[in-house]
Amino acid sequence: MPDPGQLRQIADLSARSGGDFDTAWLRDQVAAHLRGLAQGERETRNGWSPEVKALAARSAPVLWHHLDEVRAAVATCTPG
Numbered sequence: 001m002p003d004p005g006q007l008r009q010i011a012d013l014s015a016r017s018g019g020d021f022d023t024a025w026l027r028d029q030v031a032a033h034l035r036g037l038a039q040g041e042r043e044t045r046n047g048w049s050p051e052v053k054a055l056a057a058r059s060a061p062v063l064w065h066h067l068d069e070v071r072a073a074v075a076t077c078t079p080g
Helices: 002-016 018-046 050-077
Strands: none
Touching: 002 018, 018 050
């Protein structure tokens, strides 16, 4: 079930179209990947489960790669 912030995000994106939607969605993806990286870093440092800590460590390079790709797409979609 989406939390209130996610519901606002869905409503905001639903009200957009075309390039405006693309840019907003990509910016949301940048924020989501940054949150995921921060959560993984916290888990790697402070987690108690070796399996979850290992998963967080293995996921970081993939998230960084995706973040780089999303940032490149933002640069392409953002006018000016």
